[in-house]
C-alpha cells in the first residue's frame with residue numbers, strides 16, 4: 001500500500017512539473033525511467049517479507065533438529081550434548097516466573113512470546129514461532145514435562161546459522177562455519193559459508209550479555225560476562241577469545257559443565273590460583289600471659305577472561 005501511494009505521488013509530481021515545462025514527450029520517457037526503481041521495489045517487497053512464523057512446537061523443533069547433523073559430526077554432537085547449551089531451558093526455573101511475578105500467567109493458554117524474554121538467549125528459536133507455540137511451551141513447563149523441556153536447547157543451527165553473522169539475516173539453507181564448503185554433504189544445508197565472527201568473542205557475546213535487556217516490557221538482566229570481557233579483560237591487555245579458552249580444538253562441550261564437580265574444581269584450581277602465607281607469633285599483654293596469634297595472607301589471582309562468577 002505504502003509503495004503504491006509513493007508511486008502515485010511521484011507520478012503526479014512528475015506529471016505536474018513536466019506539464020508546466022511543456023516537454024510532454026521527454027516527460028513521459030522520464031516518468032517511465034524514474035518509475036523503474038519504484039516498480040522494482042513493488043516486485044521485490046513481497047519477496048523480502050519475513051518468512052511466516054511456525055505454529056506448532058513440533059514444527060519449530062524440526063526446523064532446528066540437531067540430530068540431522070549427528071551422523072556426520074558424531075564427536076561434536078556428543079560433546080554438544082553434554083554442554084550447558086544443550087539444556088538451556090531445563091535449569092532456569094522458568095516455572096517460577098510463569099507462576100508468580102510480572103511474567104506470570106493464569107493458565108498456559110494465556111502465555112505469549114512476551115512471557116519469555118529469557119528466551120532471547122536461552123531459546124532464541126522462539127523468534128520464528130507464533131504465540132501458540134509460546135502457549136505450548138508454557139504448558140510443558142507448568143506440567144513439568146521434562147522430556148519436552150529438554151528439547152528446548154541452543155542447537156547447532158542457532159550458532160551455525162542464526163548467530164553466524166551479526167549484520168543482516170542469514171541466507172536461506174546456508175550454514176556458517178570457519179571455512180567455505182560449497183558442497184557441504186548435507187542436501188538440506190548445501191553451502192557452508194565462512195562466518196566473519198565464528199572465531200571471535202562477539203559470536204558468544206550475542207548471548208553472554210552486556211547488561212540489562214531494555215527492549216522488553218519488563219527488562220531482564222542475566223548474563224553480563226561479555227561486558228566484563230570487553231571492559232576489563234581486553235583493556236588490561238588480554239588477547240584471548242572465548243573460543244581460545246572454552247572451545248580448544250572446537251570442543252563443543254564448552255566447559256565448565258557445573259554438573260561435573262571434579263572437572264570444575266580442577267579447572268578452578270588452575271584458573272584461580274590461591275597463595276597463602278602465614279605468620280605465627282605470641283602476644284604477651286601481661287606478664288606470664290601468652291596469646292598465640294596468626295596472620296594469614298591470601299591472594300587469589302583470576303586467570304579468567306572476565307569476572308567470575310557471572311549470571
Ligand code: HEC
Pocket residue numbers: 084091092093094097117118119120121122207208209210213220221222223224225258310311
Ligand atoms: C542476554 C541473554 C540472557 C537473557 C535475556 C537471560 N539469560 Fe539466563 N543466562 C544467559 C547465559 C549466557 C547464561 C550462562 C552463563 C552465565 O551464567 O554467565 C545464563 C544462565 C542462567 C542461569 C544459570 C543456569 C545454570 O545451569 O546454572 C539461570 C537460572 C538463568 N540464566 C535464568 C534466566 C531467566 C529466568 C531469565 C529471564 C528472566 C534469563 N536467564 C534471561 C543469558 C541470558
Ligand code: HEC
Pocket residue numbers: 066069070073076077080085154155156157158159160177178198199203243244247249250252
Ligand atoms: C554455542 C554455539 C555453537 C553451537 C551450539 C554449536 N557450534 Fe559448532 N562451532 C561453534 C564455534 C564458535 C566454532 C568454531 C570454533 C573454533 O574454531 O575455535 C564451531 C565449529 C564447528 C565445526 C568445525 C570444527 C573444526 O574442527 O574446525 C563443526 C563441524 C561444527 N562446529 C558443527 C557443529 C554441530 C554439528 C553442532 C551441533 C551438534 C554445533 N556445531 C553446535 C559454535 C557452536
Ligand code: HEC
Pocket residue numbers: 066068069070071072073156157160175176177178179181184185186189192
Ligand atoms: C552427510 C554428512 C553431513 C551432514 C548430515 C552434516 N555435515 Fe557438516 N560437514 C560435513 C563434512 C564432510 C564437512 C567438512 C569436513 C569437516 O570440517 O568436518 C562438514 C563441515 C561442516 C562445517 C564447517 C566446518 C568448518 O571447518 O568450519 C559446519 C559448520 C558444519 N559442517 C555444520 C553442520 C551442521 C550444523 C549440520 C546439521 C544441520 C551438518 N553439518 C550436517 C558433513 C556433514
Ligand code: HEC
Pocket residue numbers: 084085087088089090091092121122124154158159163203204205206207208242243246247254255256257311
Ligand atoms: C544463543 C545464545 C548463546 C550463544 C551464541 C552462546 N551461548 Fe554459551 N550459553 C548460553 C546460555 C543460555 C547458557 C546457559 C545454559 C544453562 O545452563 O541454562 C550458556 C552456557 C555456557 C557455558 C557454561 C557455563 C554456564 O555458566 O552455564 C559456557 C562455558 C558457554 N556458554 C560458553 C560459550 C561460548 C564460548 C560461546 C561462543 C562460542 C557461547 N557460549 C555462545 C547461550 C549462548
Ligand code: HEC
Pocket residue numbers: 201204205208225226229240241242243244245246255256264267268271303304305306308309310311
Ligand atoms: C583467558 C581465558 C578465558 C577467556 C578469554 C574467557 N574465559 Fe570464560 N572462563 C575462563 C575460566 C578460567 C573460567 C572459570 C573456571 C571454570 O569454572 O572453568 C571461566 C568461566 C566462564 C563461565 C562460567 C561463569 C561462572 O559463573 O562461573 C562462562 C559462562 C564463560 N566463562 C564464558 C566465556 C565467554 C562467553 C567468553 C568470551 C566473551 C569467555 N568466557 C572468555 C576462562 C576464560
